[in-house]
Amino acid sequence: MKLTARCFAVLVLMLLALPQVKAAEVLNGVKSRGQLRCGVSEDIPGFSERDANGQWRGLEVDFCRAVAAAVLNDPEKVDFVPLQTSARFPALQTRRVDLLLANTTWTLTREAVLRVRFPGILLYDGQGFMVAAAVKVATLADLDGATICVEKGTTHQRTLEAHFKENGRSVKPLLMASAQKAAAALFAGQCQAYTADSGELAAMRLRAPGGPGSFVILPERISREPLSPVVWGGDPEWATVIRWVLNILILGEEYGVTRDRLDVAIKENRNPLLRQNPYEGEMIARSMGIEPQWGIRVLRAVGNYGEVYERNVGRDSPLKIERGLNRLWTHGGLHYSPPID
Amino acid sequence: MTDFQINLTIAVFAAVILCIAFDLVDMVVAALLGVSTLIVFGILEGSDLMPIVHTAGGPLSLLFGGMVVARVIGKTGIFERIGDLFLRATGGSGRRLLLLIVVLVAPLCAVLPNATAVILVAPIIVSVCRALKVDIVGPLIITAIVSNAAGMLTLVGDPATFLVGSAIGLSFLDYLRMVSLGGVLAVLAVVPLLPLLLPKIWEARVILPEERPPVTIERPGFLVLSLLVLLLMVTLFMIGESLPTRIVPPQVAIIGAALALLVVYGVRIEPVGEVIRAVDWKTILFLGAIFTLVQAFIKTELLQGLSIQVYQWFGADLMPVAFVLLAGIGVLSSLLANIPVVAAALVMVTGYLVAAGAAPEVALAPGFVHWPTATLPVFVAMMFGGTLGGNATLIGASANVVAIGICASHGSRVSFMQFLRIGLPIAALQLSVGALYVLALAAVLD
Numbered sequence: 201m202k203l204t205a206r207c208f209a210v211l212v213l214m215l216l217a218l219p220q221v222k223a224a225e226v227l228n229g230v231k232s233r234g235q236l237r238c239g240v241s242e243d244i245p246g247f248s249e250r251d252a253n254g255q256w257r258g259l260e261v262d263f264c265r266a267v268a269a270a271v272l273n274d275p276e277k278v279d280f281v282p283l284q285t286s287a288r289f290p291a292l293q294t295r296r297v298d299l300l301l302a303n304t305t306w307t308l309t310r311e312a313v314l315r316v317r318f319p320g321i322l323l324y325d326g327q328g329f330m331v332a333a334a335v336k337v338a339t340l341a342d343l344d345g346a347t348i349c350v351e352k353g354t355t356h357q358r359t360l361e362a363h364f365k366e367n368g369r370s371v372k373p374l375l376m377a378s379a380q381k382a383a384a385a386l387f388a389g390q391c392q393a394y395t396a397d398s399g400e401l402a403a404m405r406l407r408a409p410g411g412p413g414s415f416v417i418l419p420e421r422i423s424r425e426p427l428s429p430v431v432w433g434g435d436p437e438w439a440t441v442i443r444w445v446l447n448i449l450i451l452g453e454e455y456g457v458t459r460d461r462l463d464v465a466i467k468e469n470r471n472p473l474l475r476q477n478p479y480e481g482e483m484i485a486r487s488m489g490i491e492p493q494w495g496i497r498v499l500r501a502v503g504n505y506g507e508v509y510e511r512n513v514g515r516d517s518p519l520k521i522e523r524g525l526n527r528l529w530t531h532g533g534l535h536y537s538p539p540i541d
Numbered sequence: 542m543t544d545f546q547i548n549l550t551i552a553v554f555a556a557v558i559l560c561i562a563f564d565l566v567d568m569v570v571a572a573l574l575g576v577s578t579l580i581v582f583g584i585l586e587g588s589d590l591m592p593i594v595h596t597a598g599g600p601l602s603l604l605f606g607g608m609v610v611a612r613v614i615g616k617t618g619i620f621e622r623i624g625d626l627f628l629r630a631t632g633g634s635g636r637r638l639l640l641l642i643v644v645l646v647a648p649l650c651a652v653l654p655n656a657t658a659v660i661l662v663a664p665i666i667v668s669v670c671r672a673l674k675v676d677i678v679g680p681l682i683i684t685a686i687v688s689n690a691a692g693m694l695t696l697v698g699d700p701a702t703f704l705v706g707s708a709i710g711l712s713f714l715d716y717l718r719m720v721s722l723g724g725v726l727a728v729l730a731v732v733p734l735l736p737l738l739l740p741k742i743w744e745a746r747v748i749l750p751e752e753r754p755p756v757t758i759e760r761p762g763f764l765v766l767s768l769l770v771l772l773l774m775v776t777l778f779m780i781g782e783s784l785p786t787r788i789v790p791p792q793v794a795i796i797g798a799a800l801a802l803l804v805v806y807g808v809r810i811e812p813v814g815e816v817i818r819a820v821d822w823k824t825i826l827f828l829g830a831i832f833t834l835v836q837a838f839i840k841t842e843l844l845q846g847l848s849i850q851v852y853q854w855f856g857a858d859l860m861p862v863a864f865v866l867l868a869g870i871g872v873l874s875s876l877l878a879n880i881p882v883v884a885a886a887l888v889m890v891t892g893y894l895v896a897a898g899a900a901p902e903v904a905l906a907p908g909f910v911h912w913p914t915a916t917l918p919v920f921v922a923m924m925f926g927g928t929l930g931g932n933a934t935l936i937g938a939s940a941n942v943v944a945i946g947i948c949a950s951h952g953s954r955v956s957f958m959q960f961l962r963i964g965l966p967i968a969a970l971q972l973s974v975g976a977l978y979v980l981a982l983a984a985v986l987d
Contacts, residue, residue: 232543287849289905290892294845313906352898377898 224437227489230298235277238264239297242282244379245403246513247303256280259512260301262502263322263429267299267445270494275501284378286353289314292432299442300430303397305355318428319443324525324534326421327356328398330386330405333416340420344369349382349391360395363422379404397425402519441488447537448495452504454528459503505535546584547841553578554838558876561936562957569823572830579837589836596881597832599791600939601825606794607657608820610771613801615664616810617764621756624668628749635675635745639735642680643687647728650691651698653778654790656939658688663947673747678953679739682963685944686932687731690971693724693928701883701927708887709920710910720921723978727929727971734970738963763808770800824946828939835877844885848892857897859915863922863979866890870926871972875933883927890919918983925975933968935960
């Protein structure tokens, strides 16, 4: 008996003697795995889709690569996990993914109730409506009493019903399991309109049977949809890394650092973004739990925010979505980064 | 955790189970070696101590308290007197002995924690077995199994049912209305297997000697004080959580042990040190090590991470998921402590239900209780799996480990396989009964 009682005491002491609480659980997990698991939208052009060569492309995909470049020194070390809308938060909560980038709106309900963190706004969007060009619908008032396709598990269903009710109109939501199914239902004539984030509508319009021109996106927006990366709430260090990867993209554009001109800018050492005291840079990186020069790796991997935007959803993409609110604050938009120093 | 650490955790766990199953090394040594390996490879860290204490503290406190109180009451001579009554009730029949165990232990476990109940009734059962000249192992295993199954009778009968029930906002009465019948059926499912699994005891018949004069209680004052401690414990088990200062069952057990030791000290029956030495530390140490191993397994997040996978396999069809959960959690609970398994499975199930669109996104929040009625059978299936799966093996439940510890203290060593031969068929039948109940419940709620 004495022996087992002592063994029990030894067991407790062994555990007590071990290194204490380890912070940065997700960040350390990503580094020890050597791969970032990034939850992205399921096949939405401009946001996340696989091209003919099987390469992932899109705004969400580029952000994942930027994070991998910062944390793992290699933008290719990403495991892209396409997720249905309803599976987004379960995947994050059960740690199937380290980072969620699936066109997710930052809301108080999600932040407070689901205990996740939204490190910053990647894209300012709004809920819009797409209708067949041949149908005479010019404004939302023309959709009174209409059947409207909407994706299940999004904020759009509630916003849709609330908006029509507030304006004394009625609507019949037709819930679909995914964005693809909602768009297909519109194309098949099962509903008079399809409502979603306007970026998603522009993406889905590319797949319209008669070409993008056969469907139009109405000018009205019935909500603000600040789309943000999402991380698990228990690792503030990880949230900091994600927030500053986003900020470095914005600062890159603000200071005119493009992917093509990055080496020149480094060489000239005149750009305020890159002209950092090496000691301070090292100290910041060490505090963040990543290697120094992470900002340069991010910009080298994907370019600045403007480049990422225009390449995937803006003027250089088939979607050709105006930047609007997604311009920098210096150009009348909303993107603004806190300073590094 | 890295992939290496995940694989190592599973390998260590499997090695420990195999060492115990094939009796390669003493089970305490096997479990401690497993814990040591996980510490050396950085899988178990200091930060794991609190979750381990949180999970293991309750069951171990209940065991400690139950063992101390049972030892003190045992010194009064009351067990011998109750044993005599029990023996008369059997009429010398092994069959009656087994049936009486089912009838008496099940209601007792509705108010007492399972392992505590086993500790308290074991001395009586051992004395009756001796009088009937039958092996104590079978009846004590049946006692443990019935006590585990009786955990399904009420919402608070087993930590696993309470964990799931409280997570979905099921009230005590809701539970009685919708789930308790399943618990009754699970307990009754033991009966038809008794003649098949324990034929010698079932057929045993002895002519009882003439009724002897009742055992003299030499110190009635000591008996009264000891029974008052027991009465206070049972009362606090039932109402402690409703008091202004909430007292949960493990705390009740510690209070009971403290008072019982005070009685021993005051009456000077024996030194307090003797009572503490008589506690089955080997059982407590083994369970502590097993809870530690389970913490490492839970850290792999393999179970929690299955939610999306389950959705990909079964889509939004809830009934197949309910059956898979019942069987899967049943198997896991037969090898791991059911509390952390059920806790991890809850994360997985809520994730699945949200991914399947059966519940809103906010259902992922802690404390969400407005689950759609259609999801109830899934949770009830989890309760069946978590509560009844532990009956299959020696290490599946605290009550099982306690029962074999008592057997060992009476000179009957029980091997893993010996327990499995009785436990596995019963657990399989009980889980089948559970599956039918879940099916019927879904039909009624539909």
